[in-house]
Amino acid sequence: MSNLKLNDPYVNFLLPSTDGNEVSLDMAELGEYKLVIFSCNHCPYAQAWEDRIIKIQEKYKSNGLSIIMISSNDALKYPEDSFPKMKERHEEKGFNFHYLFDETQEVAKMYGAERTPEVFLFNEIGLLKYQGTIDDNYENESEVKIKYVEEALESLISGKDPEITQTDAVGCTIKWI
């Protein structure tokens, strides 16, 4: 269960990005809708959704969506999730969004994230409007019945609150230090 509750404002942070910059949610160049995703390199659930996350960013870029993906895993126990390996993944997959390293795990704790992937969608004034999983089928994109994130985004874009505001995040646990 998230520490952030529905309609809470986002908690800001400043984290290093795999593109060499530092990223804060307050940056003006980010879009009006912010989708914070706790994820990582090694988890098969995170891997299963990676291509769909890229597609979501592409599809909703013109609507003002900025995806900010964060890895908070213990990189000593899981060296696949180290910052250099994150940079490699960014290159390999051609991520069209920021991929940030939360080395101290403070951001994951502030948000109350527990799984990878786990998403937090904020509206145009920075209030949490959806938290949970991306869609209802991690294994097979063609068999997805409910696209939770996209449905929530469509609602926000049309000026409404999402009908579904929370789902259980399905994935690996965040690997705490």
Place this chain on the structure above:
Amino acid sequence: MDILILYNETCPSFEPALERITEVINDLKISSKIESKLIYNDSEAKKYKFIGSPTIFINGVQFEEVSTDIYRYDNCRTFMKDDGGLSPLPSKKKLIQILTDQGRNNV
């Protein structure tokens, strides 16, 4: 046929994997014994060659064997999909193939 499934409590893959294996066994009408074991810590993971949940042994042979010396009790296992992608669950097609082959060997 003996099937052993090693799993942990942190990864949600065990139950859907067990369901898939059971479905394939029932479809193939294979006589089998399925056992499962919960892995609690890294030393147990090393002892049982647990590379992530679920780690599956069919007649003592690891399904989609991975050569590694890294054993972490809280890891989720990654499998190859038929289309080359990655999945937390074993491919049904591969399960059918391996269980059919093993079934023939058991005759």
